[in-house]
Amino acid sequence: MSKERIQISEALYDIMPSDYQDLVKSATYGKEDRGWKDIGTSKELIEQHSLCAGCPESMAFRYILASLPNPEDTVMVGSTGCTSLVFPMVAVHNIHSLFGNQNAIASGLKRALGVRFPGRVKDVVVLAGDGATVDIGLDMTLQAWFRQEKFTTICFDNELYANTGGQESGLMQKGFVAKMAPVGKLFDKVRLPEIARESGCHYVVNCTVSKPSLVEKVIRNAVHVAREIGPTYLQLYTPCILEIGKNSMEGLQEMRDSEKPTERFAYKEYISEPAKQLLAELAAKDKERKAAAKQLAGQASA
């Protein structure tokens, strides 16, 4: 899809919702180098959201949607949970079907798009919570990686089942007292980034969403590697401030505290050899393009 596809017939322009008019006028479909810095100067691909005030997940959503390298040809797959409350407001085709089957849906979707649009880029990005990714959907998460399905899996890790009211999840820390963990969780946080690496993911990052520039970088890398090489996995800490007893303003500090070098969300990445090569090539092209643009700008001003 290009931006032309979303144009409104002149006769109907005035009856279209203003957010759609804004989308036509100033969204960033098709813009090269789109990224988090477009926020504030262009129409975001997320309209409103119905998450709690100050929810770090809403920040993550905005950064991710601003950073997708190819939103005009990206289809997202969600699952049940807080994320499914946001997707109806996202201006990228997205699928919700059941709880936990997101990587199976994405596998079928990616295959179908491959059959229907040979030679064209159609990115698929899964975005689901930790319950969907690690508990109820773990089988399908891993099997998609084993099969080397070429899409990105993003897990919003808030270390519990937030939407159902704060129950224990596999990614919860050991000892944390929660609903369904009345004496504290009895086993360790599941080490999914390591499992992802061993399961065949070519690009794996574990981090928080405290820095938009970092989110932009890892999203772009993950989507590019998935497009060209194979599965990629991002585990992003989006704390549920409600369930860990924090106030609306404290989400950012919670993430900063949790990404210190000895903490569980200290930045951690794994990049396979073919992915390293691809990312180096992309970085070189990027540099070349920026230098050419600079030269052109210099000539124009001279």
Next chain:
Amino acid sequence: MADTHSIIGTKNKKGQTYTDTWKMMNEAPRTPSFYTGSEVIKEAIRRASCDVMIAYPITPQSEAAALIGELFAEGYIGDYFRGESEFAVMSQCAGAAFGGARVFTTTAGPGTMRAMENFPMWSGARLPIQMIVTCRGINSPLSIQPDTLEIAYLLNTGMLVWHAETAQDFFDWILKGYIVSEEPDVHLPLALCCDGFFVTHTKDVVNLTPADMCLPPYDPYRSPVPCMDMECPPVRMMRDPFVMKSNYISYATHASWQQEIWAAVERSRKHTIHWLNGLVDTENTDADIVIVASGTAVSQGREAIRMLEDEGVRCGLVKVKSLRPWPEEEIRQATKNAKHIFVPEFNVTGWLAKEIRATVPNSQRVHAGPHVCGGMTMPPEIIVSEIKTALGMKTFSMAGRGS
């Protein structure tokens, strides 16, 4: 948007000609071939212009699912892979259908049950996936034998449900099924059921359409809901997701959506009648006694009728081809003269008899039986015996029936 009419007469990459489906099914020459049911599934899919097939091993559908893999290797199908479980496979099928592909899969018994959460989602999302169900036991202890209990669970999913009697039904209905399923005013998944082993693993003469003719491809832009391929504007669907609101608007939305699914099942009626030549087949329905059955129980009923004729008892037959849409009016009409209605079934609960009891006036006429289950065969003699007992005629008790 693709126009399927303009593609008629052109060739696909395998050299098959996209053919008008009515001509292909009703006018093109047929070649008698001696095949197993599984091989017949393969031959139908060879002609079905399928984009994606996803497979998983479970008896008795494994052979058919593997044979479709051969078709993929030969280049007749766009993509094919083995999923990790039936739950995952049915979700993978959904993903492929969301992405605009014509999708095929097969399952059986415990696989149908494992995948069950997907089926109302398929119909709710208006995905015209075709799933072959080669029925087998779902009871514990473990059984792989023929038993049709699983069909009862499919009846309220919002899927179209057809029950094939023979391999010939199977061949024709797989191809016709896509056409009915993909109509814009239907656009629902189809569970095409047969009795495992009896149909899949026996050989029969089946009249095949020419192998160089195939169905026109699926056009996902005839769907009543947007295809998830980012080729049309990504509208925001709603301001607040209905799942999180407990108010009248949200209830009304869910209610009207469900009503629309069942309205679509109803709208499939006219297409199904057109393509299957009626939802039921009938014979001698002026008789006092009528057997109503679906699947291979029809074949056994037919044999029982022949045996009863030898004894001077005249008996009619109703073959129920489509269970959803349900042939309510057809069954009422076909049984209006009947004093006794017998419903032989290959399952323990007698779900078909319950449906018929809820359909016909004076439902005390309905004899729910004979039933066999757990893989038991249904010799026509037990149907004869059931009928003669009800009529007060002398009959011999069958060894092992406990009667």
